[in-house]
Structures are given as structure tokens and as C-alpha cells.
Amino acid sequence: MISLKLVRRIAARPSIVFDALTTPDGIVHWWGPDDGPVLIAETDVRVGGRFRVRFRMRDGSEHESSGEYLEIRRPERLAMSWRWRGDEDAANESRLEFDLRTVPGGTELTLTHSALASEETRRSHEHGWSGALDKLVRHFQATATTEEKTP
Amino acid sequence: MVNYQARLDHTFAALVDPTRRAILARLEREDAATVSELARPFAIKLPAVMKHLDVLDEAGLITRSKSGRTVTVRLRAEPIREAVAWLRRYERFWSASLDRLAAYAEQKEAAARKKEGQR
Numbered sequence: 001m002i003s004l005k006l007v008r009r010i011a012a013r014p015s016i017v018f019d020a021l022t023t024p025d026g027i028v029h030w031w032g033p034d035d036g037p038v039l040i041a042e043t044d045v046r047v048g049g050r051f052r053v054r055f056r057m058r059d060g061s062e063h064e065s066s067g068e069y070l071e072i073r074r075p076e077r078l079a080m081s082w083r084w085r086g087d088e089d090a091a092n093e094s095r096l097e098f099d100l101r102t103v104p105g106g107t108e109l110t111l112t113h114s115a116l117a118s119e120e121t122r123r124s125h126e127h128g129w130s131g132a133l134d135k136l137v138r139h140f141q142a143t144a145t146t147e148e149k150t151p
Numbered sequence: 152m153v154n155y156q157a158r159l160d161h162t163f164a165a166l167v168d169p170t171r172r173a174i175l176a177r178l179e180r181e182d183a184a185t186v187s188e189l190a191r192p193f194a195i196k197l198p199a200v201m202k203h204l205d206v207l208d209e210a211g212l213i214t215r216s217k218s219g220r221t222v223t224v225r226l227r228a229e230p231i232r233e234a235v236a237w238l239r240r241y242e243r244f245w246s247a248s249l250d251r252l253a254a255y256a257e258q259k260e261a262a263a264r265k266k267e268g269q270r
Contacts, residue, residue: 002234004241010253012260020256030251033244106260111249113241 003114014075014100014107021078021098027053034058047072051080067096076100082113170195171203175212178226179235186215186222 010017020026024041031038032055039062040054047069054064064085071079078098092115099110174189190200204224207213212231216223226232 008249012256016259017256029255033247
């Protein structure tokens with residue numbers, strides 16, 4: 001299992017952060033790897049409900065991901081499945097989790113995005129690669145933590 | 152068990168250094184590179200780069216193959232390449248998204264406080 005963990009401090013209360021994560025109104029303001037526009041944002045925030053977000057990057061390419069809400073505990077926890085449109089391979093489905101913790105001055109947000117183990121990765125574990133992969137994951141987490149923003 | 156522990160130590164030591172991380176990220180993007188190509192972006196001498204490559208090799212993260220005077224370096228295995236690509240992709244996506252999420256939520260918070268103050 002490969003997983004990315006990012007931690008951010010945000011100077012806003014958890015309920016405000018939670019709503020920014022789950023409402024179309026909020027999502028259009030932040031979703032995507034650059035400042036290109038969000039074209040579609042749909043959410044049905046209940047366990048078993050789905051979300052769908054489509055965005056355009058500055059290079060003109062459009063991308064869409066969707067998934068199912070798996071866990072909803074406003075304002076402290078949100079979990080959903082994640083799949084890119086055009087990638088129908090169920091093995092590439094990943095899992096996304098947000099944990100929001102009240103801290104002085106606002107919220108500590110922890111994002112965890114985990115890939116389900118692919119056949120290749122599983123085989124590599126059998127061959128003893130897991131140590132190297134674990135360390136890679138930890139390195140990326142360390143990088144992300146250094147970039148953590150303090151309000 | 153001893154071997155497993157030793158390998159973890161090697162891998163950990165290999166990834167602590169930013170030059171070695173940069174080398175790995177480059178090998179993930181480009182299929183293979185020669186030692187002198189890898190050395191070029193860094194303000195360090197070739198022998199120092201060779202030392203970094205020794206560490207990555209011992210940690211099992213790269214392979215080196217020699218042909219004449221040219222040494223070609225590759226990421227060791229497909230799973231490592233896959234993992235690096237996956238992490239890089241999502242780290243970029245989420246770091247940028249979370250920056251804007253924070254800015255948006257902080258604006259909302261300021262507006263909410265103003266409203267509460269007026270009550």
C-alpha cells in the first residue's frame with residue numbers, strides 16, 4: 001500500500017473547513033493542481049452518496065475524478081473512494097481521507113491518499129521491496145510536513 | 152531479519168540526502184541517465200556524485216551498467232518507479248489544492264467572525 005499524508009494548519013474552525021471540502025460552492029474555489037477553473041462540482045454528502053469534480057488545467061487539459069463517500073462525521077472526518085474518469089481499472093481506485101482536529105487558532109487538517117496495492121506492488125512486497133517503498137512514502141511525508149503552513 | 156533491518160537502514164540513509172532524492176526523482180522522469188548527465192545540475196564534483204550513487208546502489212534503489220567509458224544509471228525496479236510517480240503526482244495535486252483550500256477557509260472564517268461580531 002502506497003500512501004501520501006499531508007498535514008496543514010488552517011486558521012479557520014473545523015466546520016468551515018469541512019464545508020469547504022464537501023460543498024460544490026467550496027470545491028470550486030480550491031480543487032485542482034493549478035489555478036485553472038473547476039467546471040463541474042457535484043456532491044451528495046451521505047454515506048453511499050457520490051461526488052464528481054471536473055477541472056481544467058492551465059495547459060487546457062481537463063480531468064475528472066469521482067467516488068463514493070464512505071464515512072462522514074462533520075466536522076472531524078471524511079473518507080471517500082477516488083477514481084479518475086477514463087481509468088476504469090478497479091485496481092486503480094484509491095482512498096482519500098480527511099481528518100480535522102481543533103487546534104488553537106483553527107484546524108489541523110490531515111489528508112491521507114492511499115492507493116490500493118496493485119499486482120505489481122504486491123509482487124514487489126513478496127520480493128522484499130516493501131522496506132524501500134515504505135521509506136519512499138515516509139520521505140514524501142517528511143517533505144510535506146516541512147512545507148506545513150502555520151497560521 | 153538482520154538483513155531486512157540492514158536494508159531499511161540503507162534505504163533510510165539513501166533518502167535523507169536532498170541530492171539523492173533529486174537524482175531519484177530525475178530517474179523516475181527519464182528512463183535512464185549517464186553519470187555525467189546526473190552530475191550536471193549539481194554544484195558538486197563528479198566523485199561526490201559517484202559517492203551518492205554508491206549509496207543509492209547499496210540501498211537497492213538504482214542499477215548501474217557500464218558500456219565502454221559510459222555508466223548508465225536506472226531506477227532499480229518498476230515498483231519503485233511506480234511508487235515515486237504516484238506520490239509525486241498526488242503530492243503536487245494536493246499541495247496546491249490544500250494551499251487554496253486554506254486561503255478560502257480562512258476568508259470564510261474572517262467573514263463569519265465579522266458577522267458574529269455584529270450580532
